[in-house]
Amino acid sequence: xPLFALIDCNNFFASCERVFNPRLNGKPVVVLSxxxxxxxxxxxxxxxxxxxxxxxxxxxxxxxxxxxxxVFSSNFALYGDMSRRxxxxxxxxxxxECFEVYSVDEAFMNLDCLLRGDDYAANKEKILSFAxxxxxxxxxxxxxxxxIGIAPTKTLAKAANRMAKKNASANSIFACxxxxxxxxMLATMPVGDVWGVxxxxxxxxxxxxxxxxxxxxxxxxxxxxxxxxxxxxxxxRELRGISCVRLESTNEHxxxxxxxxxxxxxxxxxxxxxxxVASFTGRAAEKLRRLGLVCACVSxxxxxxxxxxxxxxxxGGEAILPFPTDSTIDLVNAASMLVDxxxxxxxxxxxASVTLCELTPRNRxxxxxxxxxxxxxxxxxxxxxxxxxxxxxxxxxxxxxxxSITGSRAGSHAWQGATDERSHRYTTHWGELKVVRAV
Amino acid sequence: MLKVASIHPAHRGDALELPIFFxxxxxxxxxxxxxxxxETKLDLNAMLVKQPSATFxxxxxxxxxxxxxxxxxxxxxxxxxLTAVDRSIVIASLDGDLLVRRxxxxxxxxxxxxxPNEGESIEITAETNFEVWGVVTYVxxxxxxx
Numbered sequence: 001x002p003l004f005a006l007i008d009c010n011n012f013f014a015s016c017e018r019v020f021n022p023r024l025n026g027k028p029v030v031v032l033s034x035x036x037x038x039x040x041x042x043x044x045x046x047x048x049x050x051x052x053x054x055x056x057x058x059x060x061x062x063x064x065x066x067x068x069x070x071v072f073s074s075n076f077a078l079y080g081d082m083s084r085r086x087x088x089x090x091x092x093x094x095x096x097e098c099f100e101v102y103s104v105d106e107a108f109m110n111l112d113c114l115l116r117g118d119d120y121a122a123n124k125e126k127i128l129s130f131a132x133x134x135x136x137x138x139x140x141x142x143x144x145x146x147x148i149g150i151a152p153t154k155t156l157a158k159a160a161n162r163m164a165k166k167n168a169s170a171n172s173i174f175a176c177x178x179x180x181x182x183x184x185m186l187a188t189m190p191v192g193d194v195w196g197v198x199x200x201x202x203x204x205x206x207x208x209x210x211x212x213x214x215x216x217x218x219x220x221x222x223x224x225x226x227x228x229x230x231x232x233x234x235x236x237r238e239l240r241g242i243s244c245v246r247l248e249s250t251n252e253h254x255x256x257x258x259x260x261x262x263x264x265x266x267x268x269x270x271x272x273x274x275x276x277v278a279s280f281t282g283r284a285a286e287k288l289r290r291l292g293l294v295c296a297c298v299s300x301x302x303x304x305x306x307x308x309x310x311x312x313x314x315x316g317g318e319a320i321l322p323f324p325t326d327s328t329i330d331l332v333n334a335a336s337m338l339v340d341x342x343x344x345x346x347x348x349x350x351x352a353s354v355t356l357c358e359l360t361p362r363n364r365x366x367x368x369x370x371x372x373x374x375x376x377x378x379x380x381x382x383x384x385x386x387x388x389x390x391x392x393x394x395x396x397x398x399x400x401x402x403x404s405i406t407g408s409r410a411g412s413h414a415w416q417g418a419t420d421e422r423s424h425r426y427t428t429h430w431g432e433l434k435v436v437r438a439v
Numbered sequence: 440m441l442k443v444a445s446i447h448p449a450h451r452g453d454a455l456e457l458p459i460f461f462x463x464x465x466x467x468x469x470x471x472x473x474x475x476x477x478e479t480k481l482d483l484n485a486m487l488v489k490q491p492s493a494t495f496x497x498x499x500x501x502x503x504x505x506x507x508x509x510x511x512x513x514x515x516x517x518x519x520x521l522t523a524v525d526r527s528i529v530i531a532s533l534d535g536d537l538l539v540r541r542x543x544x545x546x547x548x549x550x551x552x553x554x555p556n557e558g559e560s561i562e563i564t565a566e567t568n569f570e571v572w573g574v575v576t577y578v579x580x581x582x583x584x585x
Binding site: 022023025084085086088089140141142143426427430433434435436437438439 | 491511530570
């Protein structure tokens with residue numbers, strides 16, 4: 001039987017800012033989305049002011065200014081690097097097959113690797129001291145505070161993590177190893193907070209007087225299966241302590257790579273849109289190569305401003321490639337043809353996304369004798385990645401991505417995201433290191 | 440979900456013309472049985488960074504630590520996986536500021552001392568908001584333009 005731990009970084013983006021700016025400790029902090037439109041992360045102090053997740057910044061600007069809330073633009077270079085550090089530290093505690101990176105700031109562990117089938121309840125002390133060691137190490141090595149929830153299923157581990165955060169006496173760790181503890185925990189949890197229960201489903205549950213997670217656990221199985229399909233039933237079984245969602249260890253590869261950005265100013269020229277899409281494709285392709293994968297399809301979508309509803313325009317398309325590839329040249333070529341197909345002249349584009357799909361490990365690709373990749377691309381891509389790693393993003397790029405990207409400064413293109421309040425990229429740029437005073 | 444406008448193969452025929460230019464690459468001098476003598480190169484990274492996920496680089500401002508060979512503008516290698524002990528050179532988080540100092544533990548008292556140590560020592564008290572941010576393991580000092 002598995003035993004899951006969910007490790008979740010507390011207010012991750014805000015915590016990253018605090019590592020390099022301890023003055024922010026105890027102060028309200030919010031982080032905005034990449035076009036500075038919405039609030040995507042809040043410190044506890046900002047939550048206490050009632051600022052909701054995902055709220056448009058302009059609606060809360062006055063309250064934010066009145067309370068001296070510290071506002072940051074997203075610093076993805078920093079958050080990405082800090083995430084990698086946290087995950088590396090966590091991964092060092094267990095064999096690879098017992099660890100799953102779930103998102104940028106969450107990971108699952110299967111603690112059965114540690115206990116080897118021993119009774120959980122009898123090993124509670126051992127489990128808690130392991131969790132404490134994990135929490136303490138991540139905090140010391142990276143500066144990022146984490147909370148840990150432990151339970152026999154992923155859904156219960158998520159719920160236990162919520163307890164670890166809410167319950168101050170839990171000291172950031174909560175283990176739910178027996179049914180009585182689970183019931184007490186689930187009784188205080190709104191059904192909408194259960195992992196996998198979306199807004200619509202939770203409304204449907206509430207309409208049938210299922211308001212807490214415990215109500216859902218105890219609801220008639222037949223009814224749940226009929227009303228919420230097999231997905232809801234699986235959630236119910238997980239709440240009952242029967243593990244249905246297994247650990248997906250990190251050596252299983254990713255299924256798609258998405259690169260999507262909002263533009264600060266509407267992009268009206270098709271040439272600029274082409275440049276933006278080519279640049280996004282380049283970024284996605286770089287990631288593809290870093291993961292040792294190739295892709296067999298590219299899709300592109302573009303849209304205008306959703307909030308000026310009168311002339312809202314959105315369109316998308318997908319291209320199947322003649323062979324799986326990781327070459328920026330092939331991929332930009334395909335993406336560019338898609339832009340020609342889907343985009344209309346005379347629109348003010350606000351957002352574009354590029355998705356690389358049907359990913360397979362590079363070394364598992366079988367080549368088709370009729371359509372073969374150009375092997376020269378491989379060495380070109382290698383040079384491109386090496387140079388960009390050494391001289392900064394976009395040191396070498398395709399001309400299709402626009403000729404005015406020089407060096408690594410953002411903001412030279414209308415389509416690049418706004419980064420007005422971005423903190424320094426302390427861990428990825430020599431010129432932006434943290435300065436410590438010797439006085 | 441995406442609306443699929445079209446599904447079609449990307450033709451190789453109309454490949455983009457690439458404005459990337461490459462000089463010729465000279466092949467290396469062939470060494471007989473090079474594999475037999477193959478060793479990895481000395482890697483400064485591996486020597487300076489023992490725990491990559493816990494290591495941060497920071498820059499010093501000010502000369503209050505020059506007696507340990509640390510000058511304004513120098514780069515410091517900071518390893519957060521190490522536990523600070525008496526006499527460690529640390530980055531201290533002190534009332535919201537990051538400061539580099541020598542940590543001294545004298546009996547039950549804790550001090551942050553500058554080097555040269557005729558400077559002003561800071562005693563950590565119950566009221567100080569203090570935490571060791573990391574332990575400094577190396578100073579990288581450039582001799583150019585000085």
